[in-house]
Each structure stands twice: as C-alpha cells, then as structure tokens.
Amino acid sequence: MTFKMQFVGILVIVALCAGVLMAQKWAEDSVHYSGQFGNLMFGVRNDTLAALAGTDGDLAPFQFNASGALYTAETSGATIAGDTTAIQAALEADGWTVATKAINVPAGATTELVGTAGTGKKIRVVGLMGVANVAGTVTLKSDSTAISGVIPVTAKGGWILSPIPAQNIPLHGWCETAANKDLDITTATCEFDGMLIYATQD
Numbered sequence: 001m002t003f004k005m006q007f008v009g010i011l012v013i014v015a016l017c018a019g020v021l022m023a024q025k026w027a028e029d030s031v032h033y034s035g036q037f038g039n040l041m042f043g044v045r046n047d048t049l050a051a052l053a054g055t056d057g058d059l060a061p062f063q064f065n066a067s068g069a070l071y072t073a074e075t076s077g078a079t080i081a082g083d084t085t086a087i088q089a090a091l092e093a094d095g096w097t098v099a100t101k102a103i104n105v106p107a108g109a110t111t112e113l114v115g116t117a118g119t120g121k122k123i124r125v126v127g128l129m130g131v132a133n134v135a136g137t138v139t140l141k142s143d144s145t146a147i148s149g150v151i152p153v154t155a156k157g158g159w160i161l162s163p164i165p166a167q168n169i170p171l172h173g174w175c176e177t178a179a180n181k182d183l184d185i186t187t188a189t190c191e192f193d194g195m196l197i198y199a200t201q202d
Helices: 085-093
Strands: 006-008 011-017 020-026 096-105 110-114 123-132 136-142 151-153 158-161 183-188 192-201
Touching: 085 096, 085 123, 096 110, 096 123, 096 183, 110 192, 123 136, 123 151, 123 183, 151 158, 183 192
Parallel strands: none
Antiparallel strands: 006 011, 011 020, 096 192, 110 183, 123 158, 123 192, 136 151, 136 183
C-alpha cells in the first residue's frame, strides 16, 4: 500500500492504494467536468425519524424517509421570508386585501381557516407552509368542495406553497374559494401546523 500527497491543478489527491484513488478533495468553486470522480454519500432510511447517535456531539448519518427525501428541521423561532411586495401590490390593485394566519389543525378533522368574506366575495390562497406530526393527507376546501388535490405529507415532513410573482399566474395565488364560502382544510390521520397567506376581496 502506497500513500502520498499529490497536487494536480486544483485537485488534491490525498491517498493512492495500488493505483486506485482512495480519496480526493476539490477546491471551493471548482468547475464540474464529465467523468469527474467523487465519493458516494450514504444515509439511513428511517420511516419514523429517530435519534441514531448516543448523545449530543456524537457522529450520526443522514436520515431519509421512505420516498428518499432527506429529513430536515426548521430552527426554533426561524422565519421563512421572501419578497412578496409585488404580489401584495398586484392583489390590492385588483381589489384584494392580503393577510396571514397561523394554522393549527387537529388530526382527522375539517377546520375553518378563514370565514366567509361576504356576499359575492372569495378567499384566495396566496401562500401556505405546514408540517405534519405523522404521515397523512391534507386537502384545501371551499366549504365542503375540494379546491386542491389530496396532498400527502410524511411524518415530521411538510410542504410549502410559495407565493408566486404576480406576472406568472393570473390568480396571483394557488386556488380560491367560491363566493361567500369558508376556506377550510381537511386532514386525514395527521395534525398539520404552519402559516397561511391569503387574500379576500374588498
């Protein structure tokens, strides 16, 4: 077995064993090229997220759910923010008022997110983010009528309907209720908690 340090341009070869590349390091901002070598990173499939290290400070592998998605967690007190100024201005110019509301939906229930806006007025979903405690599904509704598909969510996972720039979609949002109807959400199995950005007609 032969070990040596070798510099080849910006590539640093840190070990060779019988002519076989054992490890390599690339400089920051290195350009990718076809046929480039790399190290395969493994993780652990864990359908129910759980600690795999004995104590704080121990090494642990990445964990993935049954669909192959990497588990991540929002930092406590963190804010997910973006520039929604143009979206809000476009909606207000069309006669809508934008507001936000926390979402705390129990499992296996239909919950009113926003009450009726008034005779002839609709409620529009501009943005939404949420996380489930266990695997289940979530459906947005105009009273009892679905206005979204049945959206699956994994345990400790979630999804985001990010506000869309006004020029990219005629509604300046994702979906809306019929006139004079509640905006409701139905969960199956899971609780669902997050934040809603919505607009109501003036």
